Amino acid sequence: MIRIALSNLRSASGRLVAAGIAVAVSVAFMVAALLFAQGFGDTLANQVRSSWAGADVAVLVDDPEDPADAAEPAEVLTDDLLDDVAAVDGVETAHLEETGFLMASAGASSVSASVTGLPTNNDDPVAGALPEAADELSLTEADAEALGVAVGDTVTLDGHAAAAGTEGPEYTVSGLLPGSASLQLTLHLTDNGLEAAPTEAVPTAIRVSAADGADPAALSTTIHDATGAAPVAVSTVEEVVEQQIQDLSGSTNMLATIGIAFGLLSVGVASLVISNTFQVLVASRSRVLALYRAVGATARQLRGATLLEGLVLGVVGAAAGVVLGLLIGWGLSGLVRAMWMPDFAQIAPTPAALLVGPLVGITVTVLAGMVPAFKAGGVSPIEALRPADVSPAQARFPWVRMLVGGLLGAGGLALCLLAVSIQSVVVGIAGCFTLFIAVLVAARVFVPPLIGVMGRALSAVTGRSPSILLAGRSASSAPGRTSSTTAALLIGITLVSAVLVGAASLQRTIELSTAEDTPVDLVVDGSGDEVAAVLDESTVVDERSVIPAAHAEATITGAPAGSSGADSDAEGTGAWTGDLTGDLTVASAQAADDPVLRSDGFDIGPGTIRLAPGELGAEGATADYEGLETTVAVGGETFTFTVDPSRNVPAGTALVSGEDAARIADAAGGDAAEQTWVRLADDATITQIESLTSQLSALDVTADANPSLMRAQYADIFQVAITIVLGLLAAAVVIAVIGVSNTLTLSVIDRRREGALLRALGFSRGALGRMITVESLLMTVIALVVGVGLGTFFGWVGTASLTGESIEPTLSVPPLPLALIGIAAVAAAVLASALPARTMSRVAPAEGMSEE
Numbered sequence: 001m002i003r004i005a006l007s008n009l010r011s012a013s014g015r016l017v018a019a020g021i022a023v024a025v026s027v028a029f030m031v032a033a034l035l036f037a038q039g040f041g042d043t044l045a046n047q048v049r050s051s052w053a054g055a056d057v058a059v060l061v062d063d064p065e066d067p068a069d070a071a072e073p074a075e076v077l078t079d080d081l082l083d084d085v086a087a088v089d090g091v092e093t094a095h096l097e098e099t100g101f102l103m104a105s106a107g108a109s110s111v112s113a114s115v116t117g118l119p120t121n122n123d124d125p126v127a128g129a130l131p132e133a134a135d136e137l138s139l140t141e142a143d144a145e146a147l148g149v150a151v152g153d154t155v156t157l158d159g160h161a162a163a164a165g166t167e168g169p170e171y172t173v174s175g176l177l178p179g180s181a182s183l184q185l186t187l188h189l190t191d192n193g194l195e196a197a198p199t200e201a202v203p204t205a206i207r208v209s210a211a212d213g214a215d216p217a218a219l220s221t222t223i224h225d226a227t228g229a230a231p232v233a234v235s236t237v238e239e240v241v242e243q244q245i246q247d248l249s250g251s252t253n254m255l256a257t258i259g260i261a262f263g264l265l266s267v268g269v270a271s272l273v274i275s276n277t278f279q280v281l282v283a284s285r286s287r288v289l290a291l292y293r294a295v296g297a298t299a300r301q302l303r304g305a306t307l308l309e310g311l312v313l314g315v316v317g318a319a320a321g322v323v324l325g326l327l328i329g330w331g332l333s334g335l336v337r338a339m340w341m342p343d344f345a346q347i348a349p350t351p352a353a354l355l356v357g358p359l360v361g362i363t364v365t366v367l368a369g370m371v372p373a374f375k376a377g378g379v380s381p382i383e384a385l386r387p388a389d390v391s392p393a394q395a396r397f398p399w400v401r402m403l404v405g406g407l408l409g410a411g412g413l414a415l416c417l418l419a420v421s422i423q424s425v426v427v428g429i430a431g432c433f434t435l436f437i438a439v440l441v442a443a444r445v446f447v448p449p450l451i452g453v454m455g456r457a458l459s460a461v462t463g464r465s466p467s468i469l470l471a472g473r474s475a476s477s478a479p480g481r482t483s484s485t486t487a488a489l490l491i492g493i494t495l496v497s498a499v500l501v502g503a504a505s506l507q508r509t510i511e512l513s514t515a516e517d518t519p520v521d522l523v524v525d526g527s528g529d530e531v532a533a534v535l536d537e538s539t540v541v542d543e544r545s546v547i548p549a550a551h552a553e554a555t556i557t558g559a560p561a562g563s564s565g566a567d568s569d570a571e572g573t574g575a576w577t578g579d580l581t582g583d584l585t586v587a588s589a590q591a592a593d594d595p596v597l598r599s600d601g602f603d604i605g606p607g608t609i610r611l612a613p614g615e616l617g618a619e620g621a622t623a624d625y626e627g628l629e630t631t632v633a634v635g636g637e638t639f640t641f642t643v644d645p646s647r648n649v650p651a652g653t654a655l656v657s658g659e660d661a662a663r664i665a666d667a668a669g670g671d672a673a674e675q676t677w678v679r680l681a682d683d684a685t686i687t688q689i690e691s692l693t694s695q696l697s698a699l700d701v702t703a704d705a706n707p708s709l710m711r712a713q714y715a716d717i718f719q720v721a722i723t724i725v726l727g728l729l730a731a732a733v734v735i736a737v738i739g740v741s742n743t744l745t746l747s748v749i750d751r752r753r754e755g756a757l758l759r760a761l762g763f764s765r766g767a768l769g770r771m772i773t774v775e776s777l778l779m780t781v782i783a784l785v786v787g788v789g790l791g792t793f794f795g796w797v798g799t800a801s802l803t804g805e806s807i808e809p810t811l812s813v814p815p816l817p818l819a820l821i822g823i824a825a826v827a828a829a830v831l832a833s834a835l836p837a838r839t840m841s842r843v844a845p846a847e848g849m850s851e852e
Helices: 002-012 017-051 079-086 141-147 191-196 216-226 237-284 286-294 299-339 351-368 370-377 381-385 399-422 425-441 443-461 466-476 479-517 529-537 658-671 686-697 706-750 752-760 765-802 815-841 845-849
Strands: 057-061 091-106 109-116 136-140 154-158 170-177 185-189 202-210 232-236 522-524 541-557 579-587 608-611 629-634 637-645 653-655 673-680
Touching: 017 237, 017 299, 017 351, 017 706, 057 216, 057 237, 079 091, 079 202, 079 216, 136 141, 141 170, 141 185, 170 185, 185 191, 202 216, 216 232, 232 237, 237 299, 237 351, 237 370, 237 479, 237 706, 286 299, 299 351, 299 370, 351 370, 399 425, 399 443, 399 765, 425 443, 425 479, 425 765, 443 466, 443 479, 443 765, 466 479, 466 765, 479 706, 479 765, 479 815, 522 686, 529 541, 529 673, 529 686, 541 653, 541 658, 579 658, 579 673, 608 629, 629 658, 637 658, 686 706, 706 765, 706 815, 752 765, 752 845, 765 815
Parallel strands: 109 185, 136 170, 579 653, 608 637
Antiparallel strands: 057 202, 057 232, 091 109, 091 154, 091 202, 136 185, 154 170, 522 673, 541 579, 541 629, 541 673, 608 653, 629 637
16 A cells, blocks of 8 residues: 555656645645734733733732622722832832823824823833923833834824814923833823823722832732722732733634634635545546556555555645745744834744644645545456546536535525524524535536536637637536636635625725714815815815804703703702703704715704704713703804704704704804815725814814714725735635646646647647636636625625614625736636646647557
8 A cells, every 4th residue: 555655656746746735835824823823922921011010919909790890990099098008018119000091193103092100110211211291201112113203202192082173282202111012002101291191090000019028929918908898909910910911812812713714714725626636646547546456456455545645745735834834924923023013022833833734734635535535446457448548527417416505505595694684693604604515515516517608608709719619628528627626716716705895895884874974074164265275185075065154152951960060959869950051063964065965964854953962061871962952042142942962963063954054144144154064085094084184273273074084994994804804815815726727737637648639630739728728717717707796695694794773784896806806816817727738738749649
């Protein structure tokens, strides 16, 4: 058995190269994914340890079993508790750490950041000095590089709920601290600076430094006893770090799981390539295998030799994949350090990366060779007398495949429709997977006949071209090889199409849903030549409309108890008492030109006013203000409305009907104002929108572009998601292309007599080459048509499953990306067929006809 396997390997080493590459690529993908996930986990662990540097014991608010029983940190971590902790014997220093969250801006960079007090680890700054004034801050070198600042630069801090057009206080970078980047960009301020920051600093922990010689574990027990009945958890910093790393390990595990999942997908595609390779090899060796049987080899020995051949292929491919995976992992980590995270941990080989990928690759390779192995063992000695290079094509129709595929397809389709009706993502995934398996099972039923029909049709269109006609017949006469190769392409095309259509549909569904509530992209509380000039110069402004408005005083009467400006009744029953008053600009959507509006969501009925209660200082749920009486005072007149509370109104604006707006404008008289409503381009980016609002804010007008910013943020998120998923699918697509080239190459080797005969009958080298290329293109076109169709359906099912009952899913088919898929697939088919076509065209008639 071993000698037969070695003989087969020597004779077919060239034919196994492509299959080995497929194994290596899939294994390399899994190895790189596991290494990168490990590096990401190490980076998070380093950041956690860095955040607790200099502390030995941590006092945190205790987490009760019932979240409803959780105490407010400010009520637990008090100055009195800090004094009790500091008084414990063995404590050198105790510091109450407070943290707030806001936006930090410097130049063109604007990121979410946390602000806290000065560091307590006693490390000297690597540049500059620690903050001393209230308008100074410091941060780590890595955070400074991420924000793009240095010592002496200015950072602007804004609250997350800052009004449009307003800017927060500015702080000067006084020093840069050692250490890695933190989990979130962290700014260290003085106590006065922390009080002046536009955020509410909340106590998070008491950090304790132990005196020299004190044991942190014993000290934590002593501190716990000293805190008495306070709802706190006292632990050593090592225990806290381990717990936080464990909590964060979910992200690392998820990243590794995703990498393995896509790696398994690549291995699945590779298994089709491997199975195809061995089936062609076994078919081409039928006479040799029959001779082995004739001289005494058993069927078991032939099966074992074929499986051993697959094992050797798997081991060699896996070994190459491990080396390639290590190189890719190191390259990715270097790229991340250079472009994103300078302190990303160095990647080191791990047992999981070195074992999981290779074991999966080897196992799948052996399994993929089992069916060809049983075929090898089933060769009869009489086959040695048959003068044919390959087994004859099966004439029987694959009824079993058609039946199984039909049943699976019906079940998968039913699950997909059920998922859409009940909005279940899990059921949708199960339905799509089942339907996809059904298509793969039934590929042998419909692929060869379709290729034959397409070959005849294309031949008729091109004037009965013999090379095209023969290409269709050749592909359809080997149904197993053709359907398996097409299935490998089908997997990649279907998944890529599903991702593109699903992302485009979900993005469009969200856009239309948000447009129902916020139909105006940008509202400028003002007008004039300067505003018009800025808007006209912008490349992202599609339409604009100036509408009449009026500045008025709005008052909600009978506001809920506890609202700002509204007091609870004396008995504490929570009755409706007090008024909320503030200045708003009153306008109507009916005065705007239709092209500016994305929907009729701003249409208001007479006698109703839509406003955001928060603009008047309200607190609590918006629905609490539904139906309350609201008065609008302007020009000495007062108008009474019923309030329709909503957060989906432009900042500082109240909306009324066209009739009511006209009455208010008449009352305003000469004090009437104007607003400019703007529709922006659908593909406007966050940077472009923020640049436009900054230019408008410089004109001393308020510009609210929150709806368009939200749309742009969704677009960015979807673009990043698409890029990541397509990158993960790249390995499967590459393997599928390798499979096409491999199958064509093997078929050319086994069809040398056919090529020689065609040359002898008058075929030119170019005609033979075109025949192979057309054969590749026919399989690609079938994969494209079926794959894009399936991907579109899967994308719609995914979108409909994710959206709730109140949102109508919208199918959006992106023509340009799908067209690029088609172009890329055709180009890949031509490239994959280049070498086989060249080999076929160079067969000499006499040499090919003489081969046995």
